[in-house]
Amino acid sequence: MSSLPVTLGRLVLPGLLALGACVNRPTNQEKPAGTESKKGPPVAKAPSITAGTRAPWFSCSDTQNIHFGSVIPPDMSRVTSQLDANCFAWAEFISLNWPAAAGTTDAFFGSPGDLGTVQWQTFMSKQQLFPPEGGTPPPWGTPPSISEDCLAEANVSSNQARSMLALNVVSKFETQFTSGSGNQAFPLDLPSWLGAAHGTNVWYDVRISQPEYSYIVGAGLYNAANQQALVDGGTGSPVVNPMGSWQSNTIGALELKAAWMEVPNPQDSRWNAYKLSPAVVVEPTTQKCRATTVALVGFHIVHKTVTQPTWVWATFEHVNNAPDHGADPGTTSWNFYDPQCKPRTIELDKSCSVDGGTSVTVDCTPNVPPPYWLGEGCPAPVPIQVTRLTPIDPVARAANQIAQAAIARNYPDSVWKNYVLVNTLWSRAPSPDPTTPVKTPLPFAGATPPLDVPIANTTMETYIQTGSPDEASNCINCHKNASIAGDSGWASDFSFLFGLASAPPPPGKPLKLRSLVPGKPPKVVYPPTMRRILR
DSSP states (O other): OOOOOSOOOSOOOOSOOOBOOOOOOOTTSOOOTTOOOOOOSOOOOOOOSSTTOOOOEEEOSSSOEEEOSSOBOOSOOSOOSHHHHHHHHHHHHHHHTSBTTOOSTTSOSSOTTOOOOBGGGGSEEHHHHSOGGGOOOOOTTOOOOBOHHHHHHHTOOHHHHTTSEEEOOOOSSOTTTTSOOOOSSSOTTSOOOOBOTTSOBEEEEEEEOHHHHHHHHHTTTTSHHHHHHHHGGGTSOOOOOOOBBTTTTBOOOEEEEEEEEEESOTTSGGGGGSOEEEEEEEOTTTOOEEEEEEEEEEEEEEEOBSSOTTOEEEEEEETTSOOBTTSOOTTOOOSSOOTTOOOEEEEOOGGGBSSSOSEEEEOSOTTOOOSBOOSTTSOOOOOOOOOBSSOOOHHHHHHHHHHHHHHHHHSTTOGGGGEEEEEEEEESSOOOOOSSOOBSSOOOOSEESOTTSOOOOTTTSTTOSSEETTEEOSHHHHHTTOBOSSSSOBBOTTOGGGGGOSOOOOTTOOEEEOOSSTTSOOEEEOOOOOOOOBO
């Protein structure tokens, strides 16, 4: 168990983020090697970064130039190729991870060991947006308020907690921990937590931008009953999130999902390659709170814009997460792969087991969901063996090389040069927003890459990396089924967040599970729930 760091870094600075652009490449700037392509049409001048600043910048593609700083591109500008889209994703990644406390563009970007808040961490968390019982969320910019009993257990003051993450979600899919729905992603009926190779746990955090927060709160859509009233059985209005726009200078709806891995020894030089944050977490086995340090290992960016009303979907992760399946793992100290892995047999109460047994074995077959739930009285997380089933797309690799080289050139010690874009999904012919409520699945025309191409983050789609024979695993094949709270099936604009409205299921609500043994019928068990620590 790690102790609370002596310094908690920069304090959270709530409020609006600065907006900006990927400005265009000057004609006298030498183009980086490896980005040659046919010359495109003249590029119109885009809105510039804050007047008077001289932030470092780099040319990423024919149409995408990226300034280092806190500016967030509100829309895709002049994107005609996959490299352009990948560069736009990198522009988002850089600006969202810019230090929140930095008021100028010359702030250091990704200082090793810095525990300070970055831009996206000033966004509102989904746990604040959807309180139990459909209650009203706090005003925008309100720091997460951790319960007093939790702070006492973690030996953390309320002032310290303002700059700490509050983490209690151990499953990206949340079938048991938040909504009880199981409609979010696969596996619908199996635990999907992820244990790291060094024996600690992975936690998940979801944040949304102020425009999306304002839309949800303004329409009362944090409450399930209000969602139903909005669509009014198909005769009302559809759920349509705000779009990012240059004209209105707003970033629109942004949904961000982060995967954080606990760090047992933050003083080890290994962690100088990771973005670190202080956190209060709920110990799964005891449900007690404790202070720890976590490292960012996965990051989804989903952005609704005027040119992409069906959203832009990008996913990043740390370069040391997992090797490609079947490849030589080499000497890398992988976060989720151990070349010396040995099966572990664990004794447990039948309420923690997916099939009601009292003994389970976690073997070394990669990408297999764990056979038991986490929760009070259940075993602690154990390492899960992970490999990447679909190698990172070649065009994404090209964008990674350009961006990583630029980061290393301008900020040689930055932790951000150790993160990679897995892929970006966008549309060449996006469908317009519906004007009346529609049922799922939502259409997605002009998908680029095509929807039969798997796109998976090893920390968040660990167990569904390729999908089924009939449908590849990627953002749209999952999110096209997102609906409002309840079982009505009315679409929620590709966002699963709306399904989290109203109270979570009461403890002990049965969840029907498929059997791990082929040919055996599914059993009904009562998986434990995780403790809520935000007030």
